[in-house]
Amino acid sequence: MSDITTTGAPSSGGAQKVSQINEVVIRIAGNSQDGIQAIGGFLARLAGRSEQEVMTFMTIPATISGGPSIFQVRIGSGEVLSSGDEADVLLAFYQHSYEGHLTSLKKGGIVLYDSDHVQPKPELQGDFHHVGIPISSLTVEAIGGTAKDKGKNLYALGLIAKMFDLNVAKLEKLFGERFGGKDQSILNNALAAFHAGYSHSLGNILETFKFVDSHKKDGHQVVMNGNEAIGYGLIAAGVRFGAGYPITPWTDIMELLRRELPKYGGKFIQCEDEIASISMAIGGSYGGRVSVTGSSGPGIALKTEALGWAIMAEVPLVVIDVQRGGPSTGMPTNIEQSDLNIAVNGGHGDSPRVVIAPANVEDCFYMAIEAVNIARKYSVPVILLTDQGIATRIEAFVEPDLKKIVQDISPDLTPVAEHKPYDLSAPDGITHHLAPGTKILNGKYPVATGLEHDEMGHPTGSPKLHMQMNAKRRKKLMALGASLPVPKVYGPPEGNVLLVGWGSTEGPIREAVDRARAAGDSVSSLHLRHINPLPNGLENIFSGFNHVLVVEMNDEGLYGFGQLGAILRARYCDPKIRGINKTDGLTWKVKEILERAKSNVSAGLRKL
Amino acid sequence: MSQTLTATSAATVIPPAPEERKGLTKKEIAADHPTWCPGCGDFSVLALYFKLIEKRKLIHEKITTVAGIGCSSRFPYFVQAHGVHFIHGRALPFASGISLSRPDLHVFVFGGDGDAFSIGGNHFTHTARKNVKLTYVVMDNWVYGLTKKQTSPTSPLGFKSKTDLWGSVDYPINPLKQAISAGATFVARTTHTNPNHVLSVMEAAMDHDGFSFVECLSECVEFYEGAFDASNPRKGGVFNEVPKTHDVTDEAAAYKLASEPFPGYFGIFYKNPKPTKNAREDEIVKSYQSKVAGQADWEILQKTFDKMK
Numbered sequence: 008m009s010d011i012t013t014t015g016a017p018s019s020g021g022a023q024k025v026s027q028i029n030e031v032v033i034r035i036a037g038n039s040q041d042g043i044q045a046i047g048g049f050l051a052r053l054a055g056r057s058e059q060e061v062m063t064f065m066t067i068p069a070t071i072s073g074g075p076s077i078f079q080v081r082i083g084s085g086e087v088l089s090s091g092d093e094a095d096v097l098l099a100f101y102q103h104s105y106e107g108h109l110t111s112l113k114k115g116g117i118v119l120y121d122s123d124h125v126q127p128k129p130e131l132q133g134d135f136h137h138v139g140i141p142i143s144s145l146t147v148e149a150i151g152g153t154a155k156d157k158g159k160n161l162y163a164l165g166l167i168a169k170m171f172d173l174n175v176a177k178l179e180k181l182f183g184e185r186f187g188g189k190d191q192s193i194l195n196n197a198l199a200a201f202h203a204g205y206s207h208s209l210g211n212i213l214e215t216f217k218f219v220d221s222h223k224k225d226g227h228q229v230v231m232n233g234n235e236a237i238g239y240g241l242i243a244a245g246v247r248f249g250a251g252y253p254i255t256p257w258t259d260i261m262e263l264l265r266r267e268l269p270k271y272g273g274k275f276i277q278c279e280d281e282i283a284s285i286s287m288a289i290g291g292s293y294g295g296r297v298s299v300t301g302s303s304g305p306g307i308a309l310k311t312e313a314l315g316w317a318i319m320a321e322v323p324l325v326v327i328d329v330q331r332g333g334p335s336t337g338m339p340t341n342i343e344q345s346d347l348n349i350a351v352n353g354g355h356g357d358s359p360r361v362v363i364a365p366a367n368v369e370d371c372f373y374m375a376i377e378a379v380n381i382a383r384k385y386s387v388p389v390i391l392l393t394d395q396g397i398a399t400r401i402e403a404f405v406e407p408d409l410k411k412i413v414q415d416i417s418p419d420l421t422p423v424a425e426h427k428p429y430d431l432s433a434p435d436g437i438t439h440h441l442a443p444g445t446k447i448l449n450g451k452y453p454v455a456t457g458l459e460h461d462e463m464g465h466p467t468g469s470p471k472l473h474m475q476m477n478a479k480r481r482k483k484l485m486a487l488g489a490s491l492p493v494p495k496v497y498g499p500p501e502g503n504v505l506l507v508g509w510g511s512t513e514g515p516i517r518e519a520v521d522r523a524r525a526a527g528d529s530v531s532s533l534h535l536r537h538i539n540p541l542p543n544g545l546e547n548i549f550s551g552f553n554h555v556l557v558v559e560m561n562d563e564g565l566y567g568f569g570q571l572g573a574i575l576r577a578r579y580c581d582p583k584i585r586g587i588n589k590t591d592g593l594t595w596k597v598k599e600i601l602e603r604a605k606s607n608v609s610a611g612l613r614k615l
Numbered sequence: 616m617s618q619t620l621t622a623t624s625a626a627t628v629i630p631p632a633p634e635e636r637k638g639l640t641k642k643e644i645a646a647d648h649p650t651w652c653p654g655c656g657d658f659s660v661l662a663l664y665f666k667l668i669e670k671r672k673l674i675h676e677k678i679t680t681v682a683g684i685g686c687s688s689r690f691p692y693f694v695q696a697h698g699v700h701f702i703h704g705r706a707l708p709f710a711s712g713i714s715l716s717r718p719d720l721h722v723f724v725f726g727g728d729g730d731a732f733s734i735g736g737n738h739f740t741h742t743a744r745k746n747v748k749l750t751y752v753v754m755d756n757w758v759y760g761l762t763k764k765q766t767s768p769t770s771p772l773g774f775k776s777k778t779d780l781w782g783s784v785d786y787p788i789n790p791l792k793q794a795i796s797a798g799a800t801f802v803a804r805t806t807h808t809n810p811n812h813v814l815s816v817m818e819a820a821m822d823h824d825g826f827s828f829v830e831c832l833s834e835c836v837e838f839y840e841g842a843f844d845a846s847n848p849r850k851g852g853v854f855n856e857v858p859k860t861h862d863v864t865d866e867a868a869a870y871k872l873a874s875e876p877f878p879g880y881f882g883i884f885y886k887n888p889k890p891t892k893n894a895r896e897d898e899i900v901k902s903y904q905s906k907v908a909g910q911a912d913w914e915i916l917q918k919t920f921d922k923m924k
Contacts, residue, residue: 056924184922229923242916248716250708269903270915274715274896279741283708286701286738290681290712293699294720298712316702406920413913443679443697443713443720450643452675454691456700465647465692 024214030083031171031216032091034111035163036104039068039076042160043100047078048401049164049181054082055230055403056177059221062514063232063401064090064594067340075103080401084221088514088521090400092596096170097135098163099125100142109135119166121159140166140207149203150196158200165204172217175205227406233371233397233511237327238263240375241299243409245416246325247273248291249299250284255339256398257303257329264299281309285326289317292324293455295418295442297382301327303395304337307349314388315354316457318480320464321429322440323382323389325375330394332592341592342396344510345561347570350390351539357477359484361389362539366513368397369404374536376412383416385483386439392538394560396594397511422446427462428453429476435486436479488540493548498524498531501551504604506532506587508558509571512595516558519600530604538571546579554608555584558600563588638669646695656807656833657687657754663813664694664723664752667821670814678721681710683735685727686761687754687833704735707742707751714749715893721821722749729759732768732788743797745892746825752817754807754833755790757842764838771877774839790830791873795866795885801827802869802885807834808847809854812881819883825891846878857882 033050035043047063054061060083068074081091093113099105099120105127112118114134120127122139131137146159161182168178179198186194209215231239238260241249247268251261264275278284284300291298302310307328317324330346332338350362361381365374371393378389419442426447430438440455441447454464459473467473496505498520508516513534523530533548535541549555559569563586568576572586587603589595644665651657668678675696682688684703691698701709710724731739731753742751758776759765765778769790773782794802801823805816813831820827832843844850857880862868869885907915 052923227924229920231923235923239916239919243913248712250712267919269900270907271912272900272904274900276711276715276896278708279737282705283738283741286705286708287712287715289701290699290709291716292712293709294713294717296716298716312702313705320699406924409913409917409920413911413916415912441697442717444676444717445697446674446676450675450695452646452696452698454698454700456692457702458700 025172026214026216027219028216029085029219030081030087031096032079032081032094033096033098033167034077034079034094034108035098036075036077036108037100039074041076041100042157043076043078045185046098046160046164046167047080049178049185050080050082050167051401051403052181052230053173053177054080055228057174057218057221058228059084059218059403060087061230061401061403062087062090063399064396065399066593067399075107077104077108082218084219088518089597090594092598096167098167100159100163102126119163138209142166142204145203145207146200150199158196161197161200162204165201166207166209168201169205169207169209170215172215228403229406230401230403231368232259232399232401233365233368233393234259234329234399235263236368236371237375237391237393238267240372241325241379242267242271242273243372243407243413244376244379245296245414246299246379247271247296248275248288248294250276250278250287250291251300252278252281252284252302252306254281254303254306256331256395257301257306257327259398260301260327260329281306282313285310285313285324289313289322289324292317292322292382293440293443295420295444296416297323297325297379299325299327301329303329304331304333304339304346305335307346307353311349311353312355314360315356315358317388318354318358318360319356319457319459320455321386321438321480322455323386325378325382326388326390328390328392329398330392332590338592340395342394342511342594343560343590343592344394344512345570345590346392347509347538347561347574350392351574357481359387359481360539361385361387361484361487362392363389363537364392364510364535365397366510366534366536367404368400368402370536371397372404372407376414379416381487385437385487387480387483392510394511400511418442418444420444422448425449425451426453428455428464429460429462429479431462431475431479433479436482437486438479484540488537489543491537491540491542493542493544494533494535496531496533496548496551499529500531500548502529502531503552504528504530504554504556504608505549505552506530506556506558506600506604507535507571507575508532509535509538512558512560515595515597515600518597519604522597523601523604535571538574541574541578545575546581549579549581549583553583555581556587556604556607557584558587558595560590560595561588562590636672638672639675640669641665644668644675644695645693647692649693650689651686652837654836655686656756656835657690659807659810659813660687660725660752660754660831660833661690661693663810663817664725666814667817671818671821673721677719678723679710679713681706681713681722681724683726683730684761685730685759686835687725687727687756688730690725704730704733705738706730707735707738707747707749710749710751711742711745711747711892714747715896718748718893718897723821724749724751726751726753727760728753728755728757728767728769728790732790732793736768739793740797743794743799743826743828746798746800746889747892748825750817750820750823750827750829752820752829752831753790755830756833756835756839757787758835758839760835760838776838789873790828791884792870794828794830795870795873799828799885800825800887800889801883802873803828803883804830804832804879804881806832806843806846806854806881808832808843808849809881812856816883819886823886823888825888843878846881852878854878855880857884863887
């Protein structure tokens with residue numbers, strides 16, 4: 008929490024002082040059923056409506072119900088790049104929340120705890136500002152005894168709203184949208200709990216806070232998480248068919264598509280298994296309109312054979328991989344970037360496919376559309392690689408111009424004179440299938456096939472054709488690579504250290520750059536959103552730096568490089584490229600990146 | 616609203632051909648020469664598929680032929696129509712993807728017993744229970760042919776193969792019972808040695824609005840010669856048609872009839888139409904679309920985004 012100015016009466020008078028702040032990190036710790044995600048969601052949405060930036064981070068237990076869970080929200084009037092290393096305020100519902108999360112609280116930070124459940128430790132009283140409020144019993148008092156544990160999240164939100172002078176009218180509107188369903192009493196209870204918290208005397212908190220006005224953004228903001236952004240991006244891109252099988256954390260996307268697609272005349276099918284899902288989605292794509300499937304962890308492994316077919320048969324497809332900790336069942340609700348290898352190389356044989364990775368929630372929306380368009384243009388499967396962190400992270404971003412963006416990709420069934428599905432003379436090897444239903448006037452119909460084939464799709468054992476077709480499938484991707492924009496360096500284009508990242512880590516890496524440069528260190532960063540193929544020209548960027556450190560949430564591997572690190576090493580043969588890796592299942596803290604970069608640089612290149 | 620095929624096409628069977636148009640000739644519908652061994656039962660199935668297309672005046676572009684992996688699954692290469700040769704065991708979900716997104720097409724799936732009941736067993740069960748509209752013809756030869764004589768899920772006990780030199784020890788699957796218990800709405804059995812019967816069963820399967828399953832015995836002369844002689848009158852066997860008194864809507868009776876030892880019966884065992892997956896999904900689409908009638912896709916999405924502000 009960065010104080011700007013302090014106004015109001017001095018605290019000696021007993022009146023609360025009001026500090027102007029430009030951002031705050033609030034960590035809410037409880038159990039998964041306490042509705043703490045709801046508090047975080049309301050805060051995030053409110054920030055979005057107040058033209059503030061917001062980023063959230065949550066952990067959920069992998070168990071069916073109960074278990075410790077946290078939701079961290081960082082709200083700022085300026086740019087918010089990560090969910091924050093340390094919290095300014097900890098809201099602790101239980102003893103385990105209190106003891107487990109005080110370490111994430113800044114020295115001198117405020118711990119707001121439910122004194123019905125938490126026994127504060129005397130030895131910690133000096134380090135943190137303790138505020139105990141019997142949240143559970145006061146909630147019961149406010150809304151009646153029947154709903155013992157329900158509503159205390161809103162009571163706590165009331166306390167937070169008071170502390171940070173949040174816009175009550177906007178919050179009430181959000182409650183109305185969330186609870187204003189059939190039963191008016193639910194909304195009334197929510198409002199009662201919230202106002203009881205809001206009007207509770209903050210007692211020994213002798214200051215409250217007020218956000219400075221945010222930098223005005225153009226237009227309205229929408230607030231959603233990465234999984235939602237992908238789902239709506241696919242709909243905007245014109246996807247109207249897909250199939251999937253439930254697996255965390257991909258499931259939200261399939262639920263969204265199942266629920267939303269019928270409005271647009273589309274269908275999303277829940278299949279008997281992962282293999283059926285990708286097979287059905289490829290069937291949909293073959294039917295003439297790019298379709299989608301997706302999964303996480305082991306589900307992706309199951310899909311690889313069919314993926315190879317789509318590459319061989321040159322049928323477009325979008326596969327969403329919401330990565331989680333692996334291998335095997337691994338850490339289903341933790342964040343990891345360890346599916347890059349399977350995304351780029353998974354499958355038998357030489358099977359070039361496209362892999363792209365959005366950097367933030369807004370990017371999830373636009374890259375879902377890009378994935379569809381690349382798949383269509385190059386008749387190739389595109390894997391959209393996100394992770395558990397970005398999937399559940401809520402961000403606000405400028406509302407897209409949907410009228411311009413939403414596209415219609417209905418199949419074109421106009422009869423053609425003749426058709427070669429695998430025409431070797433096609434420029435850059437790019438050919439397209441005709442959707443079934445298309446009349447071919449010369450009476451020669453194609454077969455989409457997984458066998459090596461001739462130009463009509465009929466099987467061949469010819470070594471020459473196999474080489475030509477391999478080249479065709481490769482050349483398409485090279486053409487795509489050549490068309491990709493060279494990513495821009497964040498910070499000066501030359502210097503000592505270049506941090507390279509991909510996927511959801513863009514925010515913390517940029518914040519690390521900002522912090523390092525503020526301290527006088529020469530650090531820049533480069534974020535890759537297109538990974539297979541890579542854009543051209545990266546070697547020119549790397550040549551401007553002494554150290555190229557690839558920051559990834561995956562293991563350092565047998566040879567000391569993470570998964571992207573190994574690809575960049577192989578591609579550029581540059582000994583400057585090294586890795587900063589971790590697999591603790593949590594997002595990068597800015598501090599961690601900086602410390603690891605520092606020790607890496609001081610260890611020097613000789614280490615390798 | 617962008618025009619979607621789901622919304623605009625009637626989910627009926629094949630549209631009736633105009634009177635004046637002739638059916639496609641064998642020459643027009645045949646593609647590559649089949650790669651099957653001389654004498655293979657699959658030749659008859661292919662010939663009768665051509666006959667079906669000709670007789671019912673189906674047109675090239677309105678049918679799609681899908682197969683998985685196996686000798687019989689080479690089928691699509693031999694048919695002059697949009698075709699798909701997919702991966703082993705997964706032809707049904709692929710075909711379902713076409714069927715559910717393109718109601719204007721009739722999807723025929725061909726395959727063998729390994730594809731259907733071994734590697735693809737899960738998909739067989741679920742496609743049947745969901746009653747996805749498509750026709751599935753399994754050419755059952757009781758052996759793995761493409762890989763040259765290993766035990767198949769339908770190989771009888773004692774069958775000597777390269778993976779069971781002493782004779783198969785695993786109890787075989789009964790495809791008809793499997794289909795009936797999975798909830799298939801059309802279950803029939805025929806054999807390649809009786810062409811007229813194959814054609815009539817395929818026609819009935821095609822006309823069925825739902826998942827129509829046909830087990831067609833198709834002898835592998837190379838690796839299981841004589842397997843079906845007991846069902847072939849020309850080889851001294853008997854060809855018993857399903858009794859006229861059999862009630863095809865009686866699931867228990869169908870199951871019982873399917874339990875008869877080889878050669879058993881031939882014909883339609885079970886036929887009990889119920890709403891298809893296609894129809895049920897279309898209902899959902901219809902009801903959702905009625906709520907957003909007159910709005911362009913971007914306007915529908917805009918409404919959703921407005922709630923996320």
